[in-house]
Amino acid sequence: MREVFKFYGYEFRWLEVLDLLIVVFLVIQLYRLLRGSLAFNIFVGLLMIYAAFFMVRALRMPILTNILQNFINVGLIAIIIIFQPEIRKFLLVLGKKTPLSKDSFLTKLFLPDKFKSYxxxxxxxxxxxxxxxxxxxxxxxxxxxxxxxxxxxxxxxxxxxxxxxxxxxxxxxxxxxxxxxxxxxxxxxxxxxxxxxxxxxxxxxxxxxxxxxxxxxxxxxxxxxxxxxxxxxxxxxxxxxxxxxxxxxxxxxxxxxxxxxxxxxxxxxx
Known part of the structure; x- marks a missing residue:
């Protein structure tokens, strides 16, 4: 199996394609989670900053690159603070779908409660x-x-x-x-x-x-x-x-x- 394939003269590794697909999937899930809330506008603003960072880096503009790089580094902590409710909701939904959640097959198999009184x-x-x-x-x-x-x-x-x-x-x-x-x-x-x-x-x-x-x-x-x-x-x-x-x-x-x-x-x- 070839590890590299060509597309319009460009060479890509399968892992690079997989990496891109995972990022696209995560962005779509974030969009669905934040849609309809004020945090969605903040999310769009952050995407614009990231896009600007990659653009100025590709154009080799060192001053703007350093400024945006420092902003992104500090912004990771700000993201956790700003999106705390959304992160909690995401983890809550994720926890419900894990193999150890209360409604999962494994939980019901190893922790039966059919004899419990309700x-x-x-x-x-x-x-x-x-x-x-x-x-x-x-x-x-x-x-x-x-x-x-x-x-x-x-x-x-x-x-x-x-x-x-x-x-x-x-x-x-x-x-x-x-x-x-x-x-x-x-x-x-x-x-x-x-x-x-x-x-x-x-x-x-x-x-x-x-x-x-x-x-x-x-x-x-x-x-x-x-x-x-x-x-x-x-x-x-x-x-x-x-x-x-x-x-x-x-x-x-x-x-x-x-x-x-x-x-x-x-x-x-x-």
């Missing part, structure tokens, strides 16, 4: 579904975040700690229109409701429908960079939606929501 998880699901169903009937707006793989980091300055067991009646009382806690989100981790009136980051995704409000955009925002499920009850229409992995699914039935909660909270259903 009574606690089923009780939590039933309490959430009961509360959501009642709030839909009364057009009570609500935003509930169900944290899955780790403790969710949120703004503790404005939130109110609760630390109570998941209860449908308590959820309804929190989001009652006359309750001082109804603004913001309710955070559920495991079997506990940790805090209410939590301010969440608002998504800047321009692809979201224009008619969605702050609750829906906050739900998408908290799931863009974390492995959580956000449930939204619309105050205007009395419908329920959920956000996961930065994607918004609108106007779902209670049965569909229950299936999604099973997927999130109970191993083996995903």
């Amino acid at each position: 009574k606690d998880e089923e009780n939590i699901i039933n309490e959430i579904i009961t509360a959501v169903g009642r709030m839909m009937g009364t057009h009570t707006g609500a935003l509930i975040v169900v944290a899955t793989t780790y403790r969710l980091k949120f703004d503790t300055a404005s939130s109110i700690p609760i630390d109570a067991n998941v209860s449908a009646k308590l959820i309804e009382s929190i989001f009652n229109k006359h309750s001082p806690l109804h603004d913001g989100a309710l955070i559920i981790v495991g079997s506990k409701m940790l805090a209410a009136k939590v301010i969440l980051p608002v998504s800047e995704n321009p692809d979201l429908p224009t008619r969605v409000g702050l609750r829906h955009r906050s739900a998408v925002g908290i799931t863009e960079h974390s492995d959580n499920l956000a449930i939204i009850v619309s105050e205007e229409r009395g419908t329920v939606s959920y956000a996961q992995d930065g994607n918004l699914t609108q106007d779902v039935s209670l049965e569909d929501l229950k299936v999604k909660l099973y997927e999130v909270l109970i191993d083996g259903y995903a």
Whole structure:
């Protein structure tokens, strides 16, 4: 097998072609990851700087080459800082697809959980579904975040700690229109409701429908960079939606929501 081939008079090694294809693949994946966010403009700007660096180096312009070289060397640290949320999201998605993730074949083979009892998880699901169903009937707006793989980091300055067991009646009382806690989100981790009136980051995704409000955009925002499920009850229409992995699914039935909660909270259903 030849290690070198010619193309329009130029000679290329197969490894050079493979190197180029890998770079193109990574750039495409970065484009898909950053598309629709403010970080995309920063990404385009960095590409322009790199293109300018290679151009001035090819033209043998030493002053500009040194300036851009130093900028690129320092820029690697800046990239990590600027793109911290995007890097975290990329690693989160990558971790889900590894052979050792919780839904992988190897994990299920060597760590079987078929004898595990899911009574606690089923009780939590039933309490959430009961509360959501009642709030839909009364057009009570609500935003509930169900944290899955780790403790969710949120703004503790404005939130109110609760630390109570998941209860449908308590959820309804929190989001009652006359309750001082109804603004913001309710955070559920495991079997506990940790805090209410939590301010969440608002998504800047321009692809979201224009008619969605702050609750829906906050739900998408908290799931863009974390492995959580956000449930939204619309105050205007009395419908329920959920956000996961930065994607918004609108106007779902209670049965569909229950299936999604099973997927999130109970191993083996995903």
